[in-house]
Amino acid sequence: xxxxxxxxxxxxxxxxxxxxxxxxxxxxxxxxxxxxxxxxxxxxxxxxxxxxxxxxxxxxxxxxxxxxxxxxxxxxxxxxxxxxxxxxxxxxxxxxxxxxxxxxxxxxxxxxxxxxxxxxxxxxxxxxxxxxxxxxxxxxxxxxxxxxxxxxxxxxxxxxxxxxxxxxxxxxxxxxxxxxxxxxxxxxxxxxxxxxxxxxxxxxxxxxxxxxxxxxxxxxxxxxxxxxxxxxxxxxxxxxxxxxxxxxxxxxxxxxxxxxxxxxxxxxxxxxxxxxxxxxxxxxxxxxxxxxxxxxxxxxxxxxxxxxxxxxxxxxxxxxxxxxxxxxxxxxxxxxxxxxxxxxxxxxx
Numbered sequence: 001x002x003x004x005x006x007x008x009x010x011x012x013x014x015x016x017x018x019x020x021x022x023x024x025x026x027x028x029x030x031x032x033x034x035x036x037x038x039x040x041x042x043x044x045x046x047x048x049x050x051x052x053x054x055x056x057x058x059x060x061x062x063x064x065x066x067x068x069x070x071x072x073x074x075x076x077x078x079x080x081x082x083x084x085x086x087x088x089x090x091x092x093x094x095x096x097x098x099x100x101x102x103x104x105x106x107x108x109x110x111x112x113x114x115x116x117x118x119x120x121x122x123x124x125x126x127x128x129x130x131x132x133x134x135x136x137x138x139x140x141x142x143x144x145x146x147x148x149x150x151x152x153x154x155x156x157x158x159x160x161x162x163x164x165x166x167x168x169x170x171x172x173x174x175x176x177x178x179x180x181x182x183x184x185x186x187x188x189x190x191x192x193x194x195x196x197x198x199x200x201x202x203x204x205x206x207x208x209x210x211x212x213x214x215x216x217x218x219x220x221x222x223x224x225x226x227x228x229x230x231x232x233x234x235x236x237x238x239x240x241x242x243x244x245x246x247x248x249x250x251x252x253x254x255x256x257x258x259x260x261x262x263x264x265x266x267x268x269x270x271x272x273x274x275x276x277x278x279x280x281x282x283x284x285x286x287x288x289x290x291x292x293x294x295x296x297x298x299x300x301x302x303x304x305x306x307x308x309x310x311x312x313x314x315x316x317x318x319x320x321x322x323x324x325x326x327x328x329x330x331x332x333x334x335x336x337x338x339x340x341x342x343x344x345x346x347x348x349x
Contacts, residue, residue: 022062026082029055033085041089056086107332109289112282114328119255119262120286123201126209127251130216131223138224149221157222161229168226168234172306183302190246190294194253198287201257204264208257215250234310241313242301244321249293256286293324 201208
């Protein structure tokens, strides 16, 4: 019988390397979660976020194995709590993003305006020419007003001008207590007009341009009537107080539609679908910015135009026009503009 020498007492069994690795991962995950709890997930770097996601997947595997293998209850509880915390971070719903709309209002809309200055200028030119042409026509021949505009509206305006005494106030005679409701009605109606102009412009340009002519014809007809009645300056102090923003917004919204309509009519080297998608971002940006302007214009029309004198109204008109021009010219020039993606298909149509 072979006898082996007594090896003596056995050394303590070392902790398996795999257990040390697991505990190191758990500690690292806990540290990342603590940092996210203190400073928010945005404070972590991209690599740290990726690492957190990887560690979360690994800890769920460790938890499953610990439960299946009848692991220590304290370890299972620790892993479960760690997995729950990590799950809340990895799969948390996005909070309502307010920064993007604010950035758009602060600078993004101005960049869109500058990129689409030709379309906006074309829409504004059509509107101004239609207004001037119909106004001059009515000044030369007042009877043309009945052909250019609704006969009942023209007759009502003529009667009002005949009876007018003192400062011309038009329809702006409501009490300040009615201003909140009037503001909501004005904003809603003007947004409908802007969306209609956008939609008609997107349908091939022509209908959008005709809507601009239609609106210009209405304003021009009234302009001719008040010129003949001697209240032209009073009339435009009422119109421009809010109209600088309102009329600009209608032209801008329609220009957005014209961008889409032109992409259908003249896609260039792009497929029509690709040209349409390429124009959509700026087109809807113009519409969104126009809606913001219409909200401001509606508030001015309800709270300022009816309740302040001509001097204040002219000041508001000049101030709003100057601010809009400065915003369009300067806002967003300091930072880098978002990259413009190119459509993938270059097949001509």
